[in-house]
Amino acid sequence: MNTKNKVNPSEDYQTIIRNRYMAIHSVSDYAKSFEQNCTQDPVRISTGYESLDIALNGGVTNELYIIAAETSTGKSALTMSMAQHIAACGTYVLYFALEMSQDEFIARGISSLSYQAFCSGQSTCCYTSADILYHSYDPATQQFSKVPFNEYKPFYDQYFQLYGEHLYIIESGMDGWIARDIANAVVLWKRDHPDTPVVVFIDYLQNIKADPSDRSQQDRKTKTDVCVNTLKTLSSQVGVPVITISSVSRSNYHGKIGTSCFKESGDTEYTAGILLGWNWLGITDSSYEDDIIEEKRQCAERGYRRMELDILKYRNAQRDQSVYLYYYPAYNYFVEANKDFSDVFVPQQSVHKF
Secondary structure, three states, rough: OOOOOOOHHHHHHHHHHHHHHHHHHHHHHHHHHHHHHHHHHOOEEOOOHHHHHHHHHOOOOOOOOEEEEEEOOOHHHHHHHHHHHHHHHOOOEEEEEOOOOHHHHHHHHHHHHHHHHHOOOOOOOOHHHHHOOOOEEOOOEEEEOOOOOOHHHHHHHHHHHHHHHOOOEOOOOOOOOOOHHHHHHHHHHHHHHHOEEEEEEEOOHHOOOOOOOOHHHHHHHHHHHHHHHHHHHHHHHHHEEEEEEEEEOHHOOOOOHHHHHHOOOOHHHHHHOOEEEEEEEEOOOOHHHHHHHHHHHHHHHHHOOOOOEEEEEEOOOOOOOOOEEEEEEEHEEEEOOOOOOOOOOOOOOOOOOO
């Protein structure tokens, strides 16, 4: 047996301890670096929503943001709208789409642009993502038809003009992504673009695959803990904002999302820098089935949902702040609202599809 190149574990351990000891310094040694950090003007990365930027002290920074939400409440639509705004402003976005395809996200973006133009009177038509991707059935003719590409091509052109150069939508693929590979991919991207700001989105946390080489990740909670800690390290050590979505367990349904919803993972609540709760008012915060049914009926009739994004945890700023949004799910479109939702504008000629 060849032992010439074997490393003595005790010697290796002593090296690690020595290196860690050498890394211990007084704060005086850090004074100049801190001064430099304070005097330079960092890039402000806006979310696209002024009220959210205010709550987050200007926008997103090198932190781990986790948005908790029930299923089918528009969480992916919200994060993609933020990603599109960031890309349109010239900051690169790496969006790991672990649930939906690139086609779906692009169609949703085109749909949102068409509705925005419709609301402003710049277009007489708007299109859902289903209009763009699929066929529609006409009961009168008993025929299926698809909207011609030329009808929504102006919004297709606008989409790629706004986001094409800076937005990267990375699909899950057949094998999926483990947290370590996501982190390594971002590290390599930063190595190739050392002075270029980038924001990372992961949609969503529970869809990150367990590392097959780590047996402990066979347990769902442990896997989530590992993922959260890996993403936290990525945000702080590499210096990139990381924004991810976390679904909540069914035991948390029909109650306003709070920090208790993050108990699925022991580390999530404590590791993330900023925790946010995404609520569909009248639905996710109600336990009365009749009220929920009536609210859904009204939403379908008026075309929008009333949404609330709560700041549940923010170590470096005020928590318990809320941001209010109108969400038009047919068109993946959001409008900022005031607290009592008294400022809504709904185009009279709009046709809403759900």
